[in-house]
Amino acid sequence: MDRRSFLSLVPAAAAAAVARPALAAAPMAGFPAPGFHRMKLGDYELTALLDGVLPVPLADLYNNTTPEHVEEALGAAFLRSPVELSVNAFLLNTGERLVLIDAGTGSLLGPSLGRLPAALKASGYSPEQVDDIILTHIHADHSGGLVAGGEPVFPKATVHANRRDVDYWLNPANRDAAPAGKKESFVNAIASLAPYREAGRLMPFDDDAEPVPGFRTVLRPGHTPGHSAVVVDSRGEKLVLWGDITHGDVIQFDEPGIGIAFDEDSEAAAATRALAFAEAADERYLVGGAHIRFPGLGHVRRDERGYDWVPVNYSLPG
Template sequence: MDRRRFLSLAPAAAAASATATLPALAAAPFAGSAPPGFYRMKLGDYELTVLLDGTVPVPLTTLYNNTSPERVEEGLAAAFLRSPVDLSVNAFLVNTGERLVLVDAGTGTLLGPTLGRLPSALKASGYSPDQIDDVVLTHVHTDHSGGLVVDGEQVFPNATVHAHRRDIDYWLSEANRAEAPADKKELFEGAVASLEPYRKAGRLVPFDDNAEPVPGFRTVFRPGHTPGHSAVVVESRGEKLVLWGDITHGDVIQFDEPGVGIAFDEDTPAAVATRALAFAEAADERYLVGGAHIRFPGLGHVRRDDKGYDWVPLNYSLPG
């Protein structure tokens, strides 16, 4: 064999030898779980941390109304989704440098094993529950207030909880609970379990329409989804963030068709009207939006398109 022939065959022979003698290194067990989810960014002089409470499969084809299942399926398929869709449950933590304010509190143990991750996400982000000064609720549904209490104990032992007076009056009413259909009674029971410990401790404080429950945190009354449903507005050094609560469930169908409601709405016509106002304002003013059920971290902007509106997720970046 001449030198040229030897050199042409040597790499193949070496590769074959290595393949034959090296053991497989990829036989590790599946990890099976994901780490706690949080996303951090600056908002003017403030620090914003989005906390992922988890995700939950939601059968949007059956829960959306003012539309048809076929139309929903078509819209989801165009976005490479199908029902049930895993919706995020997001909460938003704002550090002003003077106060640590949490907007919405997740689900706790009330809605299944894929949720209730907010405390672990909070700790992973560098904070602890006892550091929270205030919790501002966009509304008193279980996926926003259930995380206030776990096993009867207050999760945020030093926090004052702020909720709209209309929601407090509605969800803590024994008469309303008695009159509610069977499939809705759990919402009332969850509200009592989550809010009563704070009320008994003197740390449940109601706010009214378009109020400022915490200095620098302004609310905008956005009724329909619940009687007191409110957005929370945070501004610092000219940067504005509007935390929507449940203006939408998902980021596909209701942006193309704002008239589509969902079964969770207490008053669907009012919720539809509220959504139209929220979309138009966000598109006109071009501020940053945070959505509780928009895919994590739920931050982005709203723009108009030829179908109606479009959700534009915030470009991902790491804080300096």
């Protein structure tokens, strides 16, 4: 093509460029979808609900280790401290009852949390439909979502919690005797449970009890005095919702002796963790963890370093 032929094409190309509609970038949405994950458990429907994520400085809060070791281990998993830990709750529909395990944080721990009601509604349910709530323990990230503005979020639900935790966290004498930095935990516990207690819908349960038919608890102490796992079976499929046995799914599986500053008794929590890992690996049941990356469901297996977390494979519920 000579210069004259080339220049003859320029006006046509320019006209085409003018005629072509401009492409305008769409604004970024800037918000996440409500988090829920659904699967079958025998005849039951299991829904994992994401309350949000909490940036946790694990390098500073893990104990029986060093910050350097924690940072190195996190780096090997492409993480760094602070790690955004999921706050998960779990909903079981048995066909007769709707049972929620843990209730999220509510407004107690910042704007990245408190999303459980939205996730619940997005999953097809409403707070008014929940019949029972079983708390693995009474920490703010498990019980704070029970109330909003002093009113119960779950107006028809009965709340069940291990008697050891109820006696510990709801005792004003323990609050008064606690160090300044810990008093807020007692204040939050009392406020979160007050409407249910006043309505006669707070039901303490004893160790290794069955507070709701088909929902058995196992005392797993250390993290709190009454910290309990919740065991559910349906048609031969077993699920253990183990609360705060771990915070994250990287370091403590390899080193169960590492505790966290949130533990009431880290030594007892470490012993409990080792027991929980061994049982889950031996029995190969499904596990739900409150602070394992969402949806927090998977299995525990042994490996050359100790234990390993294997997330569930994604599938569409039938």
